[in-house]
Amino acid sequence: MSLRVGHIAYANCVPFFHHLEAAGFQGVIRPGVPAQLNALLADGRIDLSPSSSFEYGRHWRRYGLLPDLSISACGPVRSVLLFSSSPFDKLAGVPVALTGESATSINLLRLLCLEFYGFPLREMTDCRQPVEEIIAAGGSGLLIGDRALKAAMRSGAAYVHDLGELWWRHTGLPFVFALWIVHRDAMRRKALELRQFQRQLHVSLDRALSDLHHLSRQSAESSWLGIAQLANYWQAMSYEFTDWHRQGLERYFHLAVKHRLLPEMPQFNFVASVL
The missing domain is CATH 3.40.190.10 (Periplasmic binding protein-like II)
Incomplete structure (x- = not known):
């Protein structure tokens, strides 16, 4: 077989x-x-x-x-990225558009917010636009894989948060x-x-x-x-x-x-x- x-x-x-x-x-x-x-x-x-x-x-x-x-x-991953106009510790209450492609990365973002920054992730609901368009309009969004790599090359977002790097910073693992x-x-x-x-x-x-x-x-x-x-x-x-x-x-x-x-x-x- x-x-x-x-x-x-x-x-x-x-x-x-x-x-x-x-x-x-x-x-x-x-x-x-x-x-x-x-x-x-x-x-x-x-x-x-x-x-x-x-x-x-x-x-x-x-x-x-x-x-x-x-x-x-073991540090920055470069392809699991949160694009935003704010530092990570200022994201409380900011709506974030989530890619539907990876439960691991979405839950990593939730845990980073809850465990290390003390606030729940505010997830954007009824999101009908591609995450890339929300980011281009100044919103916050999570992208993974090749979409994240491509967005990092052209994004004008003020902050690009690498979730692998954030995990490493807080856990050393x-x-x-x-x-x-x-x-x-x-x-x-x-x-x-x-x-x-x-x-x-x-x-x-x-x-x-x-x-x-x-x-x-x-x-x-x-x-x-x-x-x-x-x-x-x-x-x-x-x-x-x-x-x-x-x-x-x-x-x-x-x-x-x-x-x-x-x-x-x-x-x-x-x-x-x-x-």
Whole structure:
């Protein structure tokens, strides 16, 4: 049986997927934004995906995790950005337009406001305009992924708040935006395919990270971000999941439980490593 693998259609996922076919993968790739992949994963329409950490926290009983891998930042992430006309500590009461693409980033913003700045996020309701248009008109808005990278290049916002940097400033820990999440049915029915995929994924990632400028020259994203800038963006990311990353994710989950964004503290269910 072939695996059905979700692919977040953002530049930060390129190192995972660029060499995957050359590493031997012959399954099905389903691209989408994090919210779409969360829904496909929850319904069992894909077997695994680099997907929202918050999705795992919300439904951890139905999932497993590939060990050792994540999409994280140890400081600025550059692609999870709040654009505003005010400093972050002056945002109390300011309506913020939210992208619907990522529950992890939205809840990170909520937790930053509640835990470290002492006010609830005022979320803009009935928002019918693209977030980019609200920002261009002087409003505040959260963008993630390639939309955030592009907006940062042209935005005239007075303040651009990098949520990865804010998390690092207040906790000194990595922030884990995405994990490789596996549906429990795939763990039962496709154990052999998952073991093969783990090897292929590590081969693909290792090859990509060995020469980021070469990867950048071969990637379509360099046409709008630039070769050097794209390579620097990947270099700022962390694709590991170490004990230190786990501490950062546990802190996020703990705060989510404290502020009633999650009902309970999730447990970590790892697929057995083949490495």
